[in-house]
Amino acid sequence: xxxxxxxxxxxxxxxxxxxxxxxxxxxxxxxxxxxxxxxxxxxxxxxxxxxxxxxxxxxxxxxxxxxxxxxxxxxxxxxxxxxx
Ligand code: SF4
Ligand code: SF4
Numbered sequence: 001x002x003x004x005x006x007x008x009x010x011x012x013x014x015x016x017x018x019x020x021x022x023x024x025x026x027x028x029x030x031x032x033x034x035x036x037x038x039x040x041x042x043x044x045x046x047x048x049x050x051x052x053x054x055x056x057x058x059x060x061x062x063x064x065x066x067x068x069x070x071x072x073x074x075x076x077x078x079x080x081x082x083x084x
Contacts, residue, residue, distance in 0.1 A: 009076040010058045012050040018070035021045035025062035025071050031055040034062060 012034065025048050026034045035051040048071065050056065060073045 008058060010053065010056045011074045011076055012048075012053070012056070012062070013072045013074060014047055014049070015070045015072075016041055016043070016045075016047060018068045019045065019047055019066075020068060020070075021047060022067070023048070024065050024067065028061045028065045030059060030061060031057055 021036065023036050026036055033050055033052050033054075033056040034048045036048050037046045040046050048062075056073075058073055058075060062071050063073055
């Protein structure tokens with residue numbers, strides 16, 4: 001039987017309007033879950049993306065350090081534990 005906490009998963013949302021591609025969130029992510037894209041968006045910025053969410057602990061350091069409030073960590077429902 002898994003503990004409830006073991007089923008927690010997280011999603012990373014990046015607001016392309018606010019993000020300037022500085023990479024601070026990538027730098028401070030202790031789990032190395034984020035990477036900067038090698039491709040530039042229409043604003044000429046390379047966005048961070050979740051390269052390996054298995055490594056994300058939901059610590060929210062990326063949120064805390066982003067100077068532009070451009071990244072958010074969302075906990076995904078753990079209702080998978082309930083089956084019929
Ligand atoms: S919540 Fe923590 S582990 Fe997850 S992407 Fe952000 S800084 Fe990295
Ligand atoms: S710290 Fe914020 S502005 Fe900088 S790349 Fe990350 S999300 Fe974008």
